[in-house]
Structures are given as C-alpha cells and as structure tokens.
Amino acid sequence: MNRRTFLISAGFAGCAREQRPRLNVYNWSAYIAPETVPGFEREFGVRVRYATYESNEEMLAKVFSGNSGWDVVFPTHSRLEAMRSYGVLAPLRHEWLPGLGNLAPDFQRPAWDPRLELGVPYMWNATGIVYNKAVTPVPAGWADLWRPQLRGRLTMLDDPEDMLGACLKKLRLSFNSDVAQDLRRAEREAILQKPLLRAYLNAEVRDQMVAGDVLAAQLWSTTAQQAMDAAPHLAFAYPAEGFPLYCDCAAILRESRRQRLAHQFVDYLLRPRISAGIAQSMRTATANGAAQSLLPEAVRQNPALYPPREVFGRGEWARAPSPAAQRLRDRIWTEIKAA
Amino acid sequence: MRLRFWFLLPTWVSMAALFAAPFLIVIAYSCLSRGVYGGIEAPWTAENYLRLFDPLYLTILLRSVFIASLATLLCFLSAFPAALFISRARHKNFYLQLVMLPFWTSFLVRTYAWIFLLRDTGLINTALEALGIIHSPLPLLYNDGAVLLGLVYGYLPFMVLPIYATLERLDPALFEAAADLGAGPAATVFRVIAPLSRPGIAAGSILVFIPCLGAYLTPDLLGGGRTVLIGNLVQNQFTTARDWPFGSAVSILLMALVTLVVWQYLRRADEPGL
C-alpha cells in the first residue's frame, strides 16, 4: 500500500461518518469473518462501526452505564442475567428475528434464557487444556496441571472464573460452586499451583504454545484451535473431571436508538451461510444448527471444536455466582495474586 | 483587572469540571455500598475504608511502595553517573536529546520492546543459545525483575533530567577545589557533588516514584499477572470485580499517599515550584 492509498483510507475513516445510518457493534476480538460486516453494509446500505474487546468485564464496564453508544454486544450467557437486572438489555423481538429457527436444538431453549428474550446464542466454547504432544503422559485432566515437571512451562488463564473453576473441578466440585468452603479449598489448590506457573495469560499464550515455550496451558477451545492450526505439535484435551461451557450471545442494548437495524444485524448473523463463514474462518463453534450442517465434514468432526456427545456431557454451563459468592471469589482472586 | 479573571476562567472551569468534580464523585462512591451486581447503592458506609486495613490489602500496598522505591533507587543509581557525564560533556544538548528520544515513543511500545527481548524466544535468549552459553531459555519474563526493569526503563529520563539540571549549575571550580584539598575522584563525587545535587535527586525521585507507585500496565504486561500492585488492584476493582466503592477507596488511598509524598517534598524543597 502506498502513501496515497493510506491517506485516502485514513481520510475515509474520518469523513465517511454520519452519512448512512450507522450501527455500532462491539464484539470479542477474532470473532467475525472479514467479509461479514462489509456484506451487511452492502446489503442494508448502512455503515457498521465495529470494535472489539478482550473480556466481558471490559465490555460491561462501558455498557452498564447505559450510555456507552453501542447497539449490539456479545456477552457470555452467564452475564446476561446481570445485564437484564441492570436494565441495559432490550428484549428481543422475535418477529424481527425469523432466523431463530436455525439455532441448534440445544440453543433453542437454553437453561439460562429459556425463551430467548435476552440474547441470541452466537458461538460457544469450552475451557480445557492445550498441550504440547511432547508432554508425556498426555495431560487428560485438570489434576495434570499440578505436575511438577511442568514447572515454568505452564500457564493458567488470567480470569478468576476459569482459574478458580479449574481448581474446583480438580477437587471434583461444581464449577459454579457458591459454597465458601469449596471456594477456600480451591484457593489452596491455586496457591499450591502458583509456584509451577510461568504466568497467568489469556490469548497471549497462543504464540508461546506455538513457539514451544509453554508446554501446557489452560485455554478456551476456540483460541486453542487457532494455536493448533498454526502448530501441529499441539493438541487439546477436554479435562476428565469436567469443564465449563460458555455461549457468547448477541444482545441488543436498551440504549440503542436503532432497534430495528440491530435486530436486522442479529438476524443476518443467524443466516446459515454467514454463521458458517464466521465459524470456518475464525475456527469457532457455532450455535447455529443450520450453519453447522453447511460446514465440511472435517470441521464438524473436529474433536476440539465439536466434541463428541459423551465428552460434551461432562461440560457444565457456567452460571453467575450468588452476590455473596461473587464477593468471596473476588477476594480469593486477589489473595491468589498476592500470594 | 477584570481581564485576568477571563484569562483564568477556562482553566478554573476545566479544573472544576474535569478534576475536582470527578474526584468528589470518587470520594462519594468510596463511602457508598456495592450493589448486588456491582452497582453503587445506599447506605453510606465506612466499610470500604475499614477494608483497607485488611492485611491482604496492606501487603499489596507495602509491596507497591517497596517496588516503587526499589525502581526509584535503581533509576537513581543508573542515572546519576550518566547525568554527571553529560553535565561535563561538550555536546550537552545532543546527549540530552539522546536521553529524551525513547521517551517520545509510546510507553506501550517501550514496554513491548522488553517483552520482545526477554521472552523465551526473545532476542536475549536466542542470542545466548546461539552462543552456546545456555541450553534452555532463561525465565526472564513474567517476574518481579522484569517488572522492575520495565519501570526503570520507562521512567529513567525523569531521573536524568533534574539531576543534570542541578549538576550543570555547579561551579566547575568546585571540582578543582576538592582536588586541591586532596580529595580523590570518588571522594569528590560522594562528598561534594552528590550532596550538592540533592535538589535534583529529590525532584527526580519524586518524578519516578509517583508513576511507579500507580503503575498498572508494566506489572500487567511484564509481570504476567503473577503479582498485584496497587494500580492493578484499582483497575481490577473497577473492571473484573466491579466493586466501584472499594476501588474508589483504594484510589483515594493512593491519591492520599501521592499527595503526602509531594507535600513532604515541597515543604523541604527550596524552590516552591511555580
């Protein structure tokens, strides 16, 4: 690209504001295909302002104010209830979402939102273990992440929910436990493990896994898949003790002044071809059943993205803890970090 | 006469609206309770301040003060000889520009540069391995040493410049006088120059200590989330934990600490600033 094209594109970014109707979409990073948004812009004659975040909290810190400026956001299912009680979500209008029928049966009436009033399931993933195949024996459960020979070559997620969840699962307790005693036991496990850890890292660990610096890491299945695509020496395990499942949902904010357009965008994402395109290019697992059937056989059988039924059965949908448990979890997290 | 009022008015307004008002809101928040899902609710309470005395948070505070002090000390030790050299060199301005140059680049970029150098496949480990000095990479990143290095690197110019400014004002005859009285070079530095450059050292220490105390990016990026300093605690309370009242109380504590340090400095400094 030469200087002139650069100046034109920079100028375009600045000048092209406010002419066409505009939709503001705030999504996780690496969660949409390159052609998804331009396709929507062309078809509906609108402009989409698309930005990304790296954690639910980053998005919620803005959205809870009720004047963030975003129209469509993608919270994880376990955050929907808090958003509803805060009054920041617009109820979904099913008459504007004819594509809802494309969702896979599991996501038509999910436990967290049985009538799909809060958010439309978009992509789902699990937290598991990504490991270097050179590690023997192969890590099969969370307990394997406490092995001393991984010292300095092991990372856990920098996320209180997942990190404590893994400790709870190692103890064969519920990922969503609200019991103070359970949480304290999990904390002891975490502190026991801390000297073995290189760091608490999220998506950053991907490159270090690819480069071989890190031998085993707690990671989200979709991020792990991206690492595995780049390096054949990596593999993913759904831990034997069980693991959390997350579903990121497209939600429309109450503050949005473009409810109709926001619904059109969400419905556009529900189209099987669009959803399949995203799932294929970003290597995510779509909640859209009709899209799944459009995916090549090799993708549908991919054990990391779409685990077989019996593996999936070990999963536990994450749930928001009770307020008291949440406070304890926050405190425990600080204690682990300060230990 | 009335014109002066208009000259100051915009600043008064912006300071009131963008500094005093937000600060008052934070003070108010710090005396309220956390809501069920992380909002701010009545009743008024002192609980957030009482929580600060929890050993957990006191440890974090002490750690932050310790790390910031150590970073300041390291900055001083590395900056003083360089400042001394520059103050007596011929091309002073050239050297000063050279000190400032990295400072003009983004702080994020300067921090990232250290990730690039320190990680396992980074330049230092790759080079050492190529030279056959080590056989497996050294764990250089994600520890307190890396955090300290990042802080020192980030704020070094803030130490060099004030020390240079005082050294430059010293009369060169002082050096000769010290030598004539039989002081060796070391004695000249330690007994004559260092005491005389105290104002510059104090100013530099303040300029380094304060941002180090509130640092949040450096421990986050170079520390690998293994430690929590007070800046991270504030950030964490406002985002992940969504405990705004407690986050506000920690902010007030941090502010109080900073004000105390600056106040002590100003009380002792000869020149009252502006």
Next chain:
Amino acid sequence: MRRWLGVYTAAFFGFLHVPLITLSVFSFNSSRFTVWEHFSLEWYRTVFRDPQLIEGLWNSIVIAFAATAISVVMGTLCAYGLWKQKSRLLTGGLYLSLVTPEIVTGVSLLALFQWTFRWFGWQLGLYTVILAHVAFLMAYVVIVIAARFSTLPPSLEEAALDLGATEWDAFLHVMVPALAPGILAAALLALTVSFDDYVITSMVAGVDSETLPMVIYAMARRGASPAINAISALTTVFFGILIIVAARVRER
C-alpha cells in the same frame, strides 16, 4: 575516572536505545520469530491493510490535535493569568492533577461521565476522550508555558501598555509572540502525551474512539506480532521527525 564515566554512559545509552533499535530492525524480518530470515516489508503491509489500526491511528490523531489545541489555548491564557496574579489554589490543583496516578484519573473521569451523562442522555465517544485528555494535559501545558513566562522581563508588557495597547492587545501581539517557543514546546509535549496515553483513554473510550495505543495493547494481549514492531518503528520515526522539525523551528 573520567574514562570510566564515559564507558558507563555509553552503556547507559545502549540500555536506553538498544531495545527500540532491535524492535525496529526486526520489523523488517520476514519471519514471525526472532531468528533473522531476510529483509521484508510484509509487516508494514499488514499494518497498512489493517482497518482497525488505520482507524485507531486516525482517532489518535484527531484526539491528540483537538486536545492539544484546546489545552494550549486555555493553558496559555492560564499561564498569563497566573503570571500576573498568583493563585495558590489553582497552581496547587494543577500540580495535583499532574501527580495523580493515571489509573485514578481514568476511573474518576469514567465515574464522572457515567454519572453526569445519564442526566443528559449523552454517550461516551470521541469527545469524552478529548475532554479527558484536556483534563490531564492542562497541567503539562501550563507548567511549560509558565516556565517560559518566568524568563520574560516584566517590562515587556508594561512597555506595550505604556504605548497605549489594551491588556488584551498586549497579550495577543506582544506576549504571545514572545512566548511562542514555550507554546510550541508545550504543544509538542501535549501532542506526544496525548498520542501515547492508554490507561485513561481506555477507561473513557466509547464508540468511535478506539485509539492507536488501545489497538496496540489489544494486539499485544493477543500475542506477539511483528506488526507491533512495525507500528513501533513507525511511531518512533514519526515522533523523531516531529522533534527535529520542532527544534529547527525553535532555532529560527
């Protein structure tokens, strides 16, 4: 002694500059890893093809120039006002805002915007970021310009007033030109500080206000990418040129 000091200072400058130089050198490496393969401009192409980066760059430029313009105008007026009549409260406030840890400034501004905007129905966006930047740039600007004021002879303004100029005319036609180098230095400092800020910006940013540091941070969080080296090299060169040009202008 002298020689050892020289050797030490050389090492000191090595410590200051080697990290950024190696970063820039490796931005021309064709491999993603730290092993040199061959010269390539691939990462620069990646940078200029990334719409998020271009937009972040554009937002950063808009924010930096707007915030600098506002704070320099206000700061010049303020420094002049303070020169004529000291105000301990205002000076103290400015110093206090200068030493406030960034994270505290960030959260307090977020609290302000969220709280007041609810009454007006306003949204976070480009202008909240500009306001936030003005808030923390004021102190820098006033202090740099005030330093220049202290070098001016008080007789300068008196002479103008004696010749029949109004206070405003004296300010505009006598003081401002005399202050120009200080104003330029302040503007330059404000530009770089604004362009650089991540902590405060990320707190108050909304739609349309993702700045370059925010994009870089997100990229660094997603893992090392040589594209970051390329951006780093570009910003270093850009500011290097800006500083040199400014130094030239000041000499004239």
